Amino acid sequence: MMLRRCLLGLLLLLSLPVLAHKASDSYLVLDIKGSEVSGQWDIALRDIDFALGLDRDGNGEITWGELRARHADIATWALGRLSLQRGGACALRVTDHLVDSHTDGAYAVLQLAGTCPAASGELALGYRLLFELDALHRGLLRLSLDGASHTAVLSPERATQGFAAGEASRLAQFGQYLVEGIWHIWIGFDHILFLLSLLLPAVLVHEAGRWRGVARFGEALREVLWVVTAFHRGAFDHALARRAGAGYAAFAAGRIGDCGLRGACRRQQSQAAGRAPALDGGLRLRLDPWLRLRQRAD
Amino acid sequence: MTFCKLTRPRRFGLLALFLALSVPALSAQAAPRKPVADTEVLERLPWRAGDTSARELAALHSAMTAAATDPAPAAELAQRYFDLAMARGDPRYVGYAEAVVARFGEPLPASLRSLRGLLRQYRHDFAGALEDFAGALALDPDWAAAHAWRAAIYLVQADYAAAQQECDALRRLGRSTLQGGCAGLLQAYTGQLEAGYRSLQLALATTSDVDKRLWLLTRLGEVAAWRGQTAQAEAHFREALGLGRDDGYLLAAWGDFLLDTGQPAEVIRQLAGWEASDSLLLRLAEAGAALKRPDASRLAQLLDERFAAARLRGDTTHRAEEARYRLRLRGDAAEALRLAGENYRVQREPRDARILLEAAIAARDAASAQVVRDWLHSSGFEDVRLRRLGQQSCTAASPCEVAPAPVRRIA
Numbered sequence: 001m002m003l004r005r006c007l008l009g010l011l012l013l014l015s016l017p018v019l020a021h022k023a024s025d026s027y028l029v030l031d032i033k034g035s036e037v038s039g040q041w042d043i044a045l046r047d048i049d050f051a052l053g054l055d056r057d058g059n060g061e062i063t064w065g066e067l068r069a070r071h072a073d074i075a076t077w078a079l080g081r082l083s084l085q086r087g088g089a090c091a092l093r094v095t096d097h098l099v100d101s102h103t104d105g106a107y108a109v110l111q112l113a114g115t116c117p118a119a120s121g122e123l124a125l126g127y128r129l130l131f132e133l134d135a136l137h138r139g140l141l142r143l144s145l146d147g148a149s150h151t152a153v154l155s156p157e158r159a160t161q162g163f164a165a166g167e168a169s170r171l172a173q174f175g176q177y178l179v180e181g182i183w184h185i186w187i188g189f190d191h192i193l194f195l196l197s198l199l200l201p202a203v204l205v206h207e208a209g210r211w212r213g214v215a216r217f218g219e220a221l222r223e224v225l226w227v228v229t230a231f232h233r234g235a236f237d238h239a240l241a242r243r244a245g246a247g248y249a250a251f252a253a254g255r256i257g258d259c260g261l262r263g264a265c266r267r268q269q270s271q272a273a274g275r276a277p278a279l280d281g282g283l284r285l286r287l288d289p290w291l292r293l294r295q296r297a298d
Numbered sequence: 299m300t301f302c303k304l305t306r307p308r309r310f311g312l313l314a315l316f317l318a319l320s321v322p323a324l325s326a327q328a329a330p331r332k333p334v335a336d337t338e339v340l341e342r343l344p345w346r347a348g349d350t351s352a353r354e355l356a357a358l359h360s361a362m363t364a365a366a367t368d369p370a371p372a373a374e375l376a377q378r379y380f381d382l383a384m385a386r387g388d389p390r391y392v393g394y395a396e397a398v399v400a401r402f403g404e405p406l407p408a409s410l411r412s413l414r415g416l417l418r419q420y421r422h423d424f425a426g427a428l429e430d431f432a433g434a435l436a437l438d439p440d441w442a443a444a445h446a447w448r449a450a451i452y453l454v455q456a457d458y459a460a461a462q463q464e465c466d467a468l469r470r471l472g473r474s475t476l477q478g479g480c481a482g483l484l485q486a487y488t489g490q491l492e493a494g495y496r497s498l499q500l501a502l503a504t505t506s507d508v509d510k511r512l513w514l515l516t517r518l519g520e521v522a523a524w525r526g527q528t529a530q531a532e533a534h535f536r537e538a539l540g541l542g543r544d545d546g547y548l549l550a551a552w553g554d555f556l557l558d559t560g561q562p563a564e565v566i567r568q569l570a571g572w573e574a575s576d577s578l579l580l581r582l583a584e585a586g587a588a589l590k591r592p593d594a595s596r597l598a599q600l601l602d603e604r605f606a607a608a609r610l611r612g613d614t615t616h617r618a619e620e621a622r623y624r625l626r627l628r629g630d631a632a633e634a635l636r637l638a639g640e641n642y643r644v645q646r647e648p649r650d651a652r653i654l655l656e657a658a659i660a661a662r663d664a665a666s667a668q669v670v671r672d673w674l675h676s677s678g679f680e681d682v683r684l685r686r687l688g689q690q691s692c693t694a695a696s697p698c699e700v701a702p703a704p705v706r707r708i709a
Contacts, residue, residue, distance in 0.1 A: 068336065
């Protein structure tokens with residue numbers, strides 16, 4: 001009985017994360033390949049409520065039903081405040097509405113798709129979500145433009161930004177992947193040790209109660225090739241599976257692809273997933289006592 | 299855990315269960331999902347039961363839109379937003395206030411100009427803020443708030459001659475409470491703790507306004523603590539808390555006092571439920587670490603994530619707190635020193651001086667603390683703890699000297 005109560009308590013603790021006070025951010029992830037646009041846009045429900053009024057019954061709570069009823073309005077409102085230009089204005093649409101949780105509460109997740117008039121050239125992005133209501137709002141953009149990554153903070157002062165198309169050649173991209181891959185394996189000591197432990201039996205044979213080296217080089221080479229190929233195929237699948245799951249999560253930390261075999265990634269993901277809150281004004285409160293001494297309030 | 303008592307092995311079992319559950323719970327949160335039930339509550343808006351502020355704000359908002367060109371309702375709404383941000387430590391309201399002010403084109407009337415100054419200082423744009431306050435005063439020389447805010451900024455910048463002029467202006471305007479607060483703090487920062495304490499007490503006697511009393515009592519608590527009068531300081535803080543108003547600055551100062559007087563358990567008790575506010579989370583994390591509580595590392599991790607998220611936004615206004623976090627919770631003296639040094643270029647109050655000295659001592663870098671020793675020398679600031687830190691910071695350097703101050707015993 002008591003144990004059950006404790007378990008219940010633990011579950012309650014788990015389901016009630018501490019929500020930080022933070023300034024308003026939206027998280028915009030765009031992937032543009034040629035003229036095709038796909039992406040995801042996370043906007044805080046609290047911000048949408050402030051702009052459009054979601055809490056229809058005025059009880060201070062926003063339900064899925066209240067949100068669902070306004071999906072069309074939300075899409076029109078949001079898309080009217082985002083513009084993409086590549087050889088002219090790109091047509092964008094919201095393909096699905098989901099929800100997610102970030103550090104400061106629940107977010108609407110708008111899944112985006114669209115097409116641009118041109119398949120190459122510079123991309124111009126204009127962003128003005130919430131600026132007329134909240135001057136401290138920021139759009140945190142992570143953009144993949146023809147495979148090249150860009151990040152930007154969109155603010156009222158820098159609401160329109162241009163991004164040069166990824167001119168990196170395929171060879172250069174391959175080189176970058178190669179270097180990152182080698183580095184990734186090198187910094188993971190466990191990778192090396194694991195590989196070594198797999199490779200030892202390839203060059204050692206247990207015979208008559210003792211270990212001896214294999215007789216011919218060819219024998220060892222064949223074994224080594226098998227093991228290394230299997231290892232990397234496994235690692236590749238693993239990375240793919242993680243990537244699919246991590247998806248957006250890895251966005252904010254900008255660490256997509258570094259979630260291979262080691263646990264280090266997990267923290268980055270949870271942080272990236274937006275549970276990492278920003279600072280609240282509390283840290284900047286030092287002058288606030290003066291506030292109370294307002295003009296003509298004496 | 300108050301809701302259940304467990305034997306040791308079971309407790310470990312539960313801990314393991316908790317850890318096992320917490321990982322999927324976190325990752326489940328990370329993935330966008332589609333709720334099933336229309337009745338599922340996704341978000342609770344930030345007002346409490348019986349809270350009238352939402353209705354008040356709505357009324358102010360419609361008053362503003364009804365009179366689109368009239369700055370008076372806009373100024374009132376923006377001020378109300380700013381007050382809310384300060385009480386709750388929620389910066390979204392600052393953004394709302396700024397957007398309200400931005401509806402008006404130049405030239406702004408004195409009320410909005412002064413408000414914009416307020417919002418600019420919040421972002422640590424002190425030069426822009428001073429310009430706005432000067433502009434407001436040019437339009438209305440009796441705008442006392444502009445003088446008070448300029449004094450506050452000059453105190454933060456350690457420009458005491460300029461702060462003195464603002465205090466004088468407040469005296470000319472006959473604003474006794476403002477003037478008493480201004481003069482008291484100026485004295486306290488410049489080697490006259492006792493006189494400063496008396497001025498603040500006199501100012502307190504001039505007002506029955508709850509907000510002003512809370513502010514003056516908070517500062518009296520700080521000054522008493524600098525004087526080493528622990529019991530008196532605690533009495534001031536407790537009286538301020540007894541007024542029953544949410545106030546981020548008061549709670550942070552109170553938390554620091556409790557940490558400095560070796561009462562971390564009291565910090566946990568008093569600041570419980572304030573983790574959402576980063577400045578208070580810092581105090582909670584320090585107290586948790588001092589008590590070696592099991593959730594100390596979680597709190598530190600939480601702070602780390604908040605600093606990371608602020609960097610993502612390009613926000614650099616929290617360097618003093620981040621320096622404190624680096625030094626006291628991560629033991630990273632070099633990074634703490636870098637942050638404290640950058641902060642000190644912008645803000646030079648006693649707390650900024652203190653973290654720079656502490657970081658410099660930990661990093662064994664006497665030269666970086668020279669600016670603070672210079673300030674201790676020129677201001678004559680009397681806090682015994684800070685002067686001792688000043689001495690400690692210069693053992694490795696020569697010539698290195700902190701001007702002697704009257705020796706007081708810590709009560």
